[in-house]
Amino acid sequence: xxxxxxxxxxxxxxxxxxxxxxxxxxxxxxxxxxxxxxxxxxxxxxxxxxxxxxxxxxxxxxxxxxxxxxxxxxxxxxxxxxxxxxxxxxxxxxxxxxxxxxxxxxxxxxxxxxxxxxxxxxxxxxxxxxxxxxxxxxxxxxxxxxxxxxxxxxxxxxxxxxxxxxxxxxxxxxxxxxxxxxxxxxxxxxxxxxxxxxxxxxxxxxxxxxxxxxxxxxxxxxxxxxxxxxx
Amino acid sequence: xxxxxxxxxxxxxxxxxxxxxxxxxxxxxxxxxxxxxxxxxxxxxxxxxxxxxxxxxxxxxxxxxxxxxxxxxxxxxxxxxxxxxxxxxxxxxxxxxxxxxxxxxxxxxxxxxxxxxxxxxxxxxxxxxxxxxxxxxxxxxxxxxxxxxxxxxxxxxxxxxxxxxxxxxxxxxxxxxxxxxxxxxxxxxxxxxxxxxxxxxxxxxxxxxxxxxxxxxxxxxxxxxxxxxxx
DNA sequence: AATCGTATTATGGCCTACCAAATACTGTAG
DNA sequence: CTACAGTATTTGGTAGGCCATAATACGATT
Numbered sequence: 001x002x003x004x005x006x007x008x009x010x011x012x013x014x015x016x017x018x019x020x021x022x023x024x025x026x027x028x029x030x031x032x033x034x035x036x037x038x039x040x041x042x043x044x045x046x047x048x049x050x051x052x053x054x055x056x057x058x059x060x061x062x063x064x065x066x067x068x069x070x071x072x073x074x075x076x077x078x079x080x081x082x083x084x085x086x087x088x089x090x091x092x093x094x095x096x097x098x099x100x101x102x103x104x105x106x107x108x109x110x111x112x113x114x115x116x117x118x119x120x121x122x123x124x125x126x127x128x129x130x131x132x133x134x135x136x137x138x139x140x141x142x143x144x145x146x147x148x149x150x151x152x153x154x155x156x157x158x159x160x161x162x163x164x165x166x167x168x169x170x171x172x173x174x175x176x177x178x179x180x181x182x183x184x185x186x187x188x189x190x191x192x193x194x195x196x197x198x199x200x201x202x203x204x205x206x207x208x209x210x211x212x213x214x215x216x217x218x219x220x221x222x223x224x225x226x227x228x229x230x231x
Numbered sequence: 232x233x234x235x236x237x238x239x240x241x242x243x244x245x246x247x248x249x250x251x252x253x254x255x256x257x258x259x260x261x262x263x264x265x266x267x268x269x270x271x272x273x274x275x276x277x278x279x280x281x282x283x284x285x286x287x288x289x290x291x292x293x294x295x296x297x298x299x300x301x302x303x304x305x306x307x308x309x310x311x312x313x314x315x316x317x318x319x320x321x322x323x324x325x326x327x328x329x330x331x332x333x334x335x336x337x338x339x340x341x342x343x344x345x346x347x348x349x350x351x352x353x354x355x356x357x358x359x360x361x362x363x364x365x366x367x368x369x370x371x372x373x374x375x376x377x378x379x380x381x382x383x384x385x386x387x388x389x390x391x392x393x394x395x396x397x398x399x400x401x402x403x404x405x406x407x408x409x410x411x412x413x414x415x416x417x418x419x420x421x422x423x424x425x426x427x428x429x430x431x432x433x434x435x436x437x438x439x440x441x442x443x444x445x446x447x448x449x450x451x452x453x454x455x456x457x458x459x460x461x462x
Numbered sequence: 463a464a465t466c467g468t469a470t471t472a473t474g475g476c477c478t479a480c481c482a483a484a485t486a487c488t489g490t491a492g
Numbered sequence: 493c494t495a496c497a498g499t500a501t502t503t504g505g506t507a508g509g510c511c512a513t514a515a516t517a518c519g520a521t522t
Contacts (some may be wrong), residue, residue, distance in 0.1 A: 003369060018474095028448060041504095053476080056477070057476070057477090066295075067295050075249075075484095078502065079503095091389060094389070095388065098330060098332075157326065158325070166394075276474095284505080286508095287505065287506075288506090307474075307513060310474090314502080
């Protein structure tokens, strides 16, 4: 977060990731992309074996994921992959709407052409990913679209919050984007955001961003309630 | 966060807090109320001695606080108490404005008299605390005012986010409320929120909530920039 | 005396091993 | 078939040790 930015150019890029961080990423990955399913128990010693690290590391990783909301800890029973209920998911989408709306408004009010250019680049990357049926790419590029929205107006904290919340609904995201017509409507809605920003229309940008999230939320709700009874 | 709410009434309030949780609260407390100052190093083995727990527990606690943003981890140097720069504080206030504004609007749109009653109770508690010069009470009751705002419309996730962010600026909060005239203006602004909610004026409630946070932010900024050069 | 290596220390990162207590499982006696 | 005792599993927590790195102190060399 903080630090001397001017040194960044010369600083040797050391991948000095600690074992802990590597393990954290691995487990988070495993949860996010469904290798561990919601409700699965995460037995410490099993994880040790699978990751090839000690309990110390595994425990710290579990603690971290717990505070991220990705794992829940049943007292005396141990950690499980957090289930996300429909109510919580809706709230997360709502928060994203509020924050992304705020960011979009700020972008519009700044009125800088670079922002528009950067957003359009992300947007066309999304369209390409849809065309190539590259769903992982859609997710990545959608993230970078929103990251641009936040970081271009220096809202790193808000971006962090959105990011944190997003991992919890990640598998929902990957289901919503596969929905019929989402490949058309999604980019169209995002395009409206960009248009409003280009016009310098803060109110419109905010509304467009909120609409986009609301649409995603509606799809997610439909997907979730259609799938819950099946299990 | 999740869990069977209907059992909550009967469940015996077990203090079955794990040692880890106790230690976590202690250290967080210590940071929030200034026993550990920003920039202070948090040496694992020292903390073990002070808390009377093992390194495992201390490390898990540090990890947790790190993900809360209260502790920063310098590579190869270890954890320190996070410094909050003015820019970050402003962003936190801004996010609170967005979320509390959202909650206020929802409260207004719901139009339930119980909400108004609960808010007024908190508000008068705040006034009493100010009158008695009980600053800790002001903080507590202000928190519960906002908690009401969020939980009366079942926005537990958003409340969690606000709470998480708030601990990071806690000492700022305790400085802003001591400011001249804050004892008058603060409650007056919050009263406007309640009034708008009573009228069912969503837009007004949102605006009033955002104004209140904005005022706090302005004071915090003044306090911070007045204090930074002094150090 | 200034500088350049070299020990020492402090500390984090990581590991193994151990114990106690709670929980889940299992097999047997009545 | 049930009740109960015993056993395995697993978490929560402790103890202590090893290694790598960074900083500091110290000594040697020019």
